[in-house]
Amino acid sequence: MRHPPPDVAPNVCYGRTDLPVDASRFDATVASMQARLITLLDGRMPVAIHSSPLQRARRAADVLAASLELPVTQDARLAEMDFGAWEMQSWDAIDRHDLDAWAKDVSGFSPPGGESARDLAVRVDAWARGLLGDGVDEQAARDAVYVAVAHAGPIRLHTATALRLPTTACLSWALDFGGICHLRIADDGQARLMRWNG
Template sequence: MDLILVRHPPPDVASNVCYGRTDLPVDVSRFDASVSSMQTRLVALLNGRTPVAIHSSPLQRARRAADVLAASFGLRVTQDTRLAEMDFGAWEMRSWDAIDRHDLEAWANDVSGFSPPGGESARDIAVRVDAWARGLRTDPPDGHAEKNAVHVAVAHAGPIRLHTATALRLPTTACLSWTLDFGGICHLRIADDGQARLIRWNG
């Protein structure tokens, strides 16, 4: 099974704001160009193959791009909350400068296990996205269990980085520093036994 994870286009939000689960609108000035670039690179990567499914986070910055990609392949979008971005709890939509410095230091000291007040930890995200991905192999949507099936998901930087680490059997936070641009593509090839190989990062 091939799993292609695509980061959503840019949202309409200031660069100094902490956002995760907040359902931000897309930046309309960059949406069309971003999705067009995503489509072009995805088609080149597929090299004549057609995805069996297009999956998406429910957040509109991902779902709107997924709708466009799905339509281009004549597919419908399969939405799953497990693909949503990290829930930052009380930190959501606050300026990073306004967040308590002691909390930020606690997070830096335990990136995997620390949860912002009322939010999620990196470990929480890794567990939920891994459960989603394992389901594609053990209980595939619409019966798509072909060995060479290609699943495409439009999601967010945090879940994509954390799932890549989990799939490659690396420490949970091993990929958090890896650059992943808006519209960037991560391509994983998953063997029947669950072993994963990274084919492309930020393509």
């Protein structure tokens, strides 16, 4: 699930920056997230609520977890992309040459001091693979329901990885604040996209 809207001006590049939530939209967004999650769960109970450590995700995860009487497992691998020197800069203020270089290699380009989309995809995939854990029955792990509250970048890139698409295949897919991406691991071990932006 994508976090509620952060409190940030439009046209600002933000990723790893720990922005507060937009208080005027938080309660309504989280209420909508809860309702959609309950519908999606259809009586099933998640084994865990995972969250990015960034407060715009963690605050929503805390509310969802409390409503389900579950703890939150915070994991830095679910954090948004680190845009390095671009963080909190107006997109118009970022060097045009750097933006052009990024456009030519969206998967591999790293903003100065930041990380690439490929780096982000690798760390989120490591989080997902870690859900199987040491000694855990793979089929039982596939049957379990995990909820993660994260960010648009990690969600899109993980979806592409899980579906075995090119790294950047899902970057243009619209994902609303509070939107759900539902992936199911089938008995054959392959991921299936059940719902996008639900």
